[in-house]
Amino acid sequence: MEIALLLLVIAAVFIVQSIKVVPQQNAWVIERLGKYHGTLTPGLNFLVPFVDRLAYKHSLKEIPLDVPSQVCITKDNTQLTVDGILYFQVTDAMRASYGSSNYIVAITQLAQTTLRSVIGRMELDRTFEERDVINSSVVQALDEAALNWGVKVLRYEIKDLTPPPAILHSMQAQITAEREKRALIAASEGRRQEQINIATGEREAAIARSEGEKQAEINKAAGTAAAITAVADATADAIGKIAAAIQQPGGDQAVQLKVAEKAVDAYAQLAQKNNTMIVPGNMSEVSGLIGTAMALLKGSNAKN
Structure with missing residues (x-):
């Protein structure tokens, strides 16, 4: 048992x-x-x-690895504290086991040294502007070395870039000055645009007034022309009617009578309005005119 x-x-x-x-x-x-x-x-x-x-x-999963922060020296001799995170994945288990005694420590140390080298070739301002360049440079360098360790470096991201307090204060002052400059430029551009708008408005208003005055003059001229045309048409119509009446029997005698009456009335008016007596130069013409008028008037009464 x-x-x-x-x-x-x-x-x-x-x-x-x-x-x-x-x-x-x-x-x-x-x-x-x-x-x-x-x-x-x-x-x-x-x-x-x-x-x-x-x-x-x-x-074999993607592994995030926090790379400890370190102080890097830029090209313009400025200290910069850099903190980042690395993402990698084991692709060959055999190489990961025998290629390095500790591939995590190896990757971490290589990431730090590569980062110091990349930042050392840049000035301080560029480090803030070209994070993508720094990240890709670190990934490229790590990926080449990590092939022997059976590891694939996927990406590296900078979490924080911290300059010294004095440099940070200077950068803040520079940013403040730049913003004040932009504010002044914006204010001046606003005033400039305001003056442009006022001048444009005045010009357009003047053009509108001149166009209105021009149209008013055109309308006035058109009205005057229409009135003259109407008067001329009426005069022509009256003259036509008078000419037609003259062509009728007795028309000539009527015209002569009318002319004689007007002449007599005219002389009478002159005599009433002036203290000076006006005597025609040729009295025979006046007597003849009066005689003609009387003859026409008698003939007209006889017919009636």
Whole structure:
């Protein structure tokens, strides 16, 4: 009974040692008699008990790694404290196990040295403007070196760039001065635009007034022309009617009578309005005119 129980325990140990279940997105490195034998993939795997040994376990997920902050010297000899974060992924479990004793420490140290080198080639102002250039330079340098470690560096991001307090104060003063300058420029541009708008408005108003006056003169001239035309048409119509009446029988005598009456009335008016007596130069013309008028008047009465 004891022997059976012992055999059962040994069998259970063998089963536990021989069966390995690897989770998803993981890779386990197996050594056989101290030598690399293979890499277990996710799922159910079988080992040779007491011969195969599980040496390393690696996660194949993307891993964020906080790179400690450090002081870098820029090209213009300014100290700059830089803090960043690195994202990497294990792509080769065998190289990650044997390529480096500690690939995380290696990546961290290489990221710091590469960052100091990149920032050392830039001036202070450029470090704030070209973060993407710094990030890509660090990733490129790390990715080349990390191939032997079975690691793929995906990206590097600078979290913070902190200059010394004196430099930070100077930068703040510069920013304040720049903003004040922009405010003054904006105010002057506003005044300039205001003057332009006022001048434009006055010009347009003057043009509108002149156009109105011009149209008024045109309308007035058109009205005067229309009145003259109407008077001329009326005069022409009256003259036509008079000419037509003259063509009728007795028209000439009527015209002569009318002219004689007007002449007599005119002389009478002159005599009433002036103290000086006006005597025609040729009295025979006046007497003849009066005689003609009387003859025409008698003829008209005889007909009636």
